[in-house]
Amino acid sequence: MNRVSVLCSLWGNKYSVDYVNKLYNMVKKNCPMPFDFYCQTDHDGLLPQIERIDFDSELPESTPHEMQASDNYINGLPRLWDRPKLNYWKPKCWGIDGIKIAFDIDVLILNNLEPIFEQYFAQDKAFTGRSWWHNMEHEALPQWRRRYGARNNGGFYMWQDHQVKGIWDDLIENYKFIYFCFHGGSDNFISTRHLDKFAFVSHEHMYSFNRGVKWPDDLAMWQYRPEKIICVFNTDVGYPLHKDIHNSSEAFPWIKEYWQ
Amino acid sequence: MDTFTMDRMIIPVWEWSNALNLIAHKFPYRYKDFAQSISRHHWQHKSNLVEQISMINTHESPVVYVLGSWYGAVLVPLLMHHIPDIKKLYLFDYDPEALEICYTLHERYNHIIKRQLVDVNFEIDKLKSYEEQPNIVINTSCESMWNMNDLLLGPNVLHALQGNNFPETSHINAVPNMDIFKSRCGLTDIMYENEKPYDVDSAHTMYTLIGINHE
Numbered sequence: 261m262n263r264v265s266v267l268c269s270l271w272g273n274k275y276s277v278d279y280v281n282k283l284y285n286m287v288k289k290n291c292p293m294p295f296d297f298y299c300q301t302d303h304d305g306l307l308p309q310i311e312r313i314d315f316d317s318e319l320p321e322s323t324p325h326e327m328q329a330s331d332n333y334i335n336g337l338p339r340l341w342d343r344p345k346l347n348y349w350k351p352k353c354w355g356i357d358g359i360k361i362a363f364d365i366d367v368l369i370l371n372n373l374e375p376i377f378e379q380y381f382a383q384d385k386a387f388t389g390r391s392w393w394h395n396m397e398h399e400a401l402p403q404w405r406r407r408y409g410a411r412n413n414g415g416f417y418m419w420q421d422h423q424v425k426g427i428w429d430d431l432i433e434n435y436k437f438i439y440f441c442f443h444g445g446s447d448n449f450i451s452t453r454h455l456d457k458f459a460f461v462s463h464e465h466m467y468s469f470n471r472g473v474k475w476p477d478d479l480a481m482w483q484y485r486p487e488k489i490i491c492v493f494n495t496d497v498g499y500p501l502h503k504d505i506h507n508s509s510e511a512f513p514w515i516k517e518y519w520q
Numbered sequence: 521m522d523t524f525t526m527d528r529m530i531i532p533v534w535e536w537s538n539a540l541n542l543i544a545h546k547f548p549y550r551y552k553d554f555a556q557s558i559s560r561h562h563w564q565h566k567s568n569l570v571e572q573i574s575m576i577n578t579h580e581s582p583v584v585y586v587l588g589s590w591y592g593a594v595l596v597p598l599l600m601h602h603i604p605d606i607k608k609l610y611l612f613d614y615d616p617e618a619l620e621i622c623y624t625l626h627e628r629y630n631h632i633i634k635r636q637l638v639d640v641n642f643e644i645d646k647l648k649s650y651e652e653q654p655n656i657v658i659n660t661s662c663e664s665m666w667n668m669n670d671l672l673l674g675p676n677v678l679h680a681l682q683g684n685n686f687p688e689t690s691h692i693n694a695v696p697n698m699d700i701f702k703s704r705c706g707l708t709d710i711m712y713e714n715e716k717p718y719d720v721d722s723a724h725t726m727y728t729l730i731g732i733n734h735e
Contacts, residue, residue, distance in 0.1 A: 401553070440692060
């Protein structure tokens with residue numbers, strides 16, 4: 261039977277290994293296929309079932325240390341601040357091949373991932389979350405394009421290397437310009453230059469805790485939606501109504517039931 | 521032959537009717553963007569730029585490249601008026617809808633305009649590979665692009681560059697002052713420089729440089 265490789269990344273001090281360990285537990289509970297779980301990090305304290313992998317350094321200025329040390333900052337953050345996640349697109353990175361899944365470490369998995377896997381296999385295309393909760397009229401505006409606005413949500417990716425051919429070559433060739441232009445993060449990069457390589461997880465399976473399910477009719481915040489599979493906690497910096505998963509779990513006991 | 525008044529108007533605004541109809545019919549969500557493109561400060565800064573170019577330029581029948589041309593609503597008619605012997609005007613932008621509107625907007629000049637769908641930040645080599653290279657390069661949105669010193673198109677080409685320090689998400693390269701703007705533009709021979717308020721009552725600044733890179 262096929263195995264799937266689950267990837268995540270942890271750097272800096274905003275999050276702890278606890279997030280990774282909880283993610284592992286949620287995957288273990290809900291993954292319909294045998295899996296290996298990897299975390300790209302230099303932190304200690306991972307569960308023994310998690311294989312720690314080093315920050316790949318082929319992509320220039322992509323390790324947390326290099327990123328922090330550069331003077332390429334905007335709004336207090338390094339431009340394209342989540343560069344370590346770009347290593348996911350390197351073919352056979354860390355010697356990992358086959359079907360891969362990448363999660364952000366602050367997602368919640370509510371139910372078995374099987375329907376998402378079925379959708380992925382049926383389409384034979386790389387897979388990511390779509391920001392269905394975005395105001396699509398805003399997305400159509402020229403200003404959205406001008407600021408290289410994101411349309412996908414990178415809290416979840418599922419792919420095989422042959423389905424994302426070209427992303428890594430683009431990064432190696434244009435990293436200097438990519439870091440500079442897509443200062444909002446890797447989702448902006450994927451959305452602007454490579455979105456045609458991806459199909460999207462249905463809004464029936466994925467939602468945002470802070471933004472809802474689908475524009476324009478279902479945008480209620482902070483909802484418990486037990487029928488969904490993945491819940492992301494994307495926040496706008498400085499917006500007090502957006503809650504991260506840690507604070508949410510204090511305020512909403514149901515989150516703790518899943519996030520452990 | 522039109523009326524005395526129409527013949528003397530620099531900008532044939534009645535020809536914008538078709539473009540506005542196109543926007544209303546096909547791109548209604550762009551009407552604010554178009555309105556912004558013809559606001560007062562765009563006229564002020566772009567007319568100043570083109571007037572200066574027309575005095576500095578020594579090339580006859582120049583080939584002109586405009587990087588990040590948007591609709592060209594202001595720049596194109598100004599260039600045609602002040603440099604009437606332009607041989608070819610290349611407009612480069614990464615926004616296909618803007619280029620489509622631009623086509624309708626400047627129908628009377630379409631025989632010398634060539635539009636290219638290009639993201640200058642990533643495809644400058646494509647521009648450098650064109651057989652017809654420019655005598656004049658204009659970029660009025662340096663604040664939205666990579667540093668011009670990496671995007672300059674050859675020695676002895678007159679570059680007319682504008683950037684600002686207006687804070688906006690799309691302004692990935694806003695400049696805090698003229699010295700930094702100069703260092704990012706890389707012109708070795710500056711023939712004109714200017715800094716003016718970005719807009720009426722604005723606390724922000726528009727920086728303008730015209731010159732050549734001899735290296």
